[in-house]
Amino acid sequence: MERLVERNLPSGSFRQCILDDMNVLPFWSVAFYTECELQEQGKQLDYHLEKTPQVIDRHYFWEVNGRPVSMCNCREVSSDCLNVSGVYTPPTERGKRYAYAVVWSLWNKFKDKYADIMLYANANYPQSNKCYQRIGFKPLFVNSQYVFE
Numbered sequence: 763m764e765r766l767v768e769r770n771l772p773s774g775s776f777r778q779c780i781l782d783d784m785n786v787l788p789f790w791s792v793a794f795y796t797e798c799e800l801q802e803q804g805k806q807l808d809y810h811l812e813k814t815p816q817v818i819d820r821h822y823f824w825e826v827n828g829r830p831v832s833m834c835n836c837r838e839v840s841s842d843c844l845n846v847s848g849v850y851t852p853p854t855e856r857g858k859r860y861a862y863a864v865v866w867s868l869w870n871k872f873k874d875k876y877a878d879i880m881l882y883a884n885a886n887y888p889q890s891n892k893c894y895q896r897i898g899f900k901p902l903f904v905n906s907q908y909v910f911e
Contacts, residue, residue, distance in 0.1 A: 772824075772859045774831065776867035779821040786830050787821055788814045794850040798884055821848075824864035832860035834868055842877040849881075849890070862893045869897060 779787055788810035814821075820837055823830040832851040839845045846868060851861045869879055881899050883891050891901075 770859075771863045771866065772826075774824050774826040774860070774863060776864060776871075777823055777825060779818050779823055779833070781815060781818060783818065783821075783823070783830065784811075784814060787818065787833065790833055790850050790852070791848065793852070794848055797850075822864060822868055824860045824867065826860075831855040831858070832864045834861075834864050836868060836872070838876075839880075844872050844876040844879045846879060846881040849883075859893075861890065862897065865894065866897050 788807065791810045791814070792807050817835070821833060821835045824832040832855065833848065834846055834850075835848040836844050836846045846865060849861050849865055865881070872879060880902075881894055882905070883894055883899075885891070885904060895901075
């Protein structure tokens with residue numbers, strides 16, 4: 763990925779999630795999976811309530827006036843590769859560049875640690891894909907997902 767430049771981030775700040783965020787994070791995870799039509803995971807709030815404390819340190823927020831407005835998570839794929847996923851902004855906060863801010867900030871935090879930072883995005887959401895491309899991510903391939911019933 764080529765060098766990215768900060769571009770007019772909205773007001774707010776970037777921070778790692780903490781246990782006090784349990785009142786937001788599992789619910790946003792359910793909303794993310796539901797909106798992406800990954801129904802099995804999206805319908806299971808109990809699953810997210812149980813899993814979140816174990817992975818909370820992999821989640822990050824963009825917050826405005828102390829209130830989370832967008833999130834993303836990441837995990838190390840290898841010693842030189844980070845995967846960014848789960849980018850979510852509640853409908854009432856969309857269109858304010860918060861997703862851009864949280865993803866850009868996460869990239870900026872880890873750009874010197876990882877040679878590659880990859881992000882999975884749903885091809886059905888052109889607006890979010892444009893956001894990621896403005897940051898500097900480039901489409902590499904299209905992945906299909908199938909559900910066996």
